[in-house]
Amino acid sequence: MPPSPPPVDPPPPWRQRFIDRLEASGRFRTATLITALAGMFATSFPVTILTIALGPIAEEFGAAETTIAWVISAPMLLSAVFFPLLGKLGDLRGHRQIFLIGFGFATIVAGLTALAWDEWSLIGFRTLAAILGGATQPTSMALIFSVYPPEQRVRAMGWWSMTGAAAPALGLALGGPLVEIFGWRVVFGLQATISLVALALAYAVLRETPRKKVRFDFAGSVALALGIGGCMFSLGSLRMIENSPMMPILGLGVGAIGLAAFVAIERRVEEPLLPLAFFRSRNFSATLVTNAMTSAGYMGSFVIAPFFILGLGYSESVASTLILMRTGALTVGSPMGGRLGERLGERGASLAGCGVMTLGLGIAAWGTWEQSVFLFVIGLIGQGLGHGWSQPSITAAISRSVDESDLGIAAASNRLFGQGGAAFGITILTLVYAGVNTPQAFATTFLAATGLSAISVITAIWIGASKLELHADEEARVAPATGR
Template structure:
């Protein structure tokens, strides 16, 4: 009979028998020679599997587009309704309505300040990362906006949130540009323009009843779940863009460009109240010019410039930026003056004016996606020239409407301006993006959005100042004629845009 194994086992070990009754020992297994199997991170595994399957799909680029556009919609739908709700907010916070205009002005300046630098950061470290961080912080500050207790807190939170949101503009556009081949980007930009113009319209229609029923804070309460949904979709579906981590960030160039952009914008904002020849607006404009000179000198000497000046020697890049800026001057200037014309000259109510003004964003939203597909056939130049010509014609119709007190002419002008900018924007945006290398898409897109912003703010402030000046009812027509004069060079600039090679081949094949 072999030796007893009571109290021990191999390769395990036994604990001493229980004191009472000598029960069988409890055997503990010895796993000292066995490797530990790591736990499976199922959420990450499933996310990567879903992302891989989506990337392998022929429709993946469109999934990227819809995901990014969901974020664009979530961020933009409060813009218009917030401006309309300023009197309500002023009463609730016991604030001066003039002071509260900074909840619109502050985000404008924040976008101008942050876009170039954050666009470059995306080029260096990856646009997906910048998009997720920027949009996540924007969502947080959106929630904090609903908790604002006075006017300064509201302005500060809105401005910081806009600065974080400035990261998403160049990043989202770069993500789309990386997902689509150069010849198909114009189609994507058509849908981009549709959502960019349509979100504020939907926000105005849906947000107005929310403000009336529950108060202005619920605008931001409703915005948070929309933003969170878009953020989760982006985290799951978006793929990182190529990085250039060995490239340093040109901080000096970023500071100089910020000064050259923000100071003139601030001067434009203050010019209406303090006079264009006042010491503060004039000083800000002069200081902005100094920063611009410094920026050019810094970029010429920088080994890795923030915005390579060589871009401005490229015909499509410079012509597209110039056409966009000048068109926006007329488009947004008319946007500010037209409601005043309807109410002060024609006697329309706010509600009636709002309904008529919807003609323009609706026509813009309809024309922009169609233009993206038509441009593939007719070419970027023809689409851009046609669109900018329509903007010029719309300003002429506005001037005639003001002189003849014709509401139908106002409606026609609104429709033409929306159709015009909707037709030209996808072509101009795509032409500028296709003119630069993929590793510079972030900062190039930021430059586009920056000059568009400058043109829009300049148009709003200059035309509003002209309308508010002396001269009787003729000041409305004069303001529109100034917008027309600025829009004409946009047609010339659009004429310098070269159409893509693939588009030319398609047109030849179609003609054959």
């Protein structure tokens, strides 16, 4: 691998000596990986804890649970809007700088969240923390890519995907006891403490990436935010269509206007926020659609699964434990997916992962029809393993589709499509389920999830072959001619 490009601004002597020692010992790449993942972990683990704590929070503030539910949905919707902005800022201003600024302010807001005085202050602090902490998502990926050569990125992304799965899994496992013993506010004190340690480590270890001296596409970012925000709002309001039938239409209209304006702006500006030419690359577009469809099937079924288990008469703790098995399978499967990507190539590993996940969803649908917990859990494990196998290669394939200087916006686009796909899947499967607790309703819902995941198998075929796959194909062609 060629030496890393020099930082834009020389670090202080003590930090340069520290980085030099890490490089001399051959541990700089690993240290960068661990540091970037620590920041991502610290900003994401409270999500599932909050899901468990919604009831006690609503009771403390005397608020309706439908209002408190915005503690989960508002951060998810609005953080997606800012992913492209944060990713592009990293490309232009340096990913280390954006990582530290976003992570630093998210740490402060996490501490303030513990002091929330009513439901609206809690929703506001959580949303702001998610937007600021969202900076760690595309920038951490770009920082990791900056120190790993292309042929090693898929394995690094295995650990990146594992962290993304382990953080909410840990929240799910520890959230109940923490909230029950200490109350929900201690969660954010714990988050702020972990974040401070990770922030100090990031300041010492991370090396700045090259910057671009170009103007930021402000008009394009506003138009894209309007487009994404409108579409995400439309998806979120579909579940309330009976009470507010015009809200989804209004959101979709705003989103369509925003996206149309974005396309018009990007065609004219000299340095676009997200070059439209990217979408002509099948590696870029097919990978994004694959990510969206896997996220739709995975997250949509995740929301419905507890209702099936509870409907069979099991307790909430049993339901949480069984669902945790799926997350555990994802956590184990992600590093396996990284190694699989190195051996099969990104297209091959993506196909294998999407296929296994689709099979797992089909088995889960069978289990709901038969009302068999055993079959259902086998399906859950298959979903987790398949998703874990596919994600590292999907993420690494995105990095091959753009120049190194555009890794931030590419990573942000990948996260945006993943989050948008998750919102789409949750909405569609919730509408299909419709609160009807019958074997037929659950089977239909999980068959719909199977269909969404099956689309990802088809689109994964169109992901461009990596150098590893092209080399294997060349050897296969040469072998008959040489007698090997």
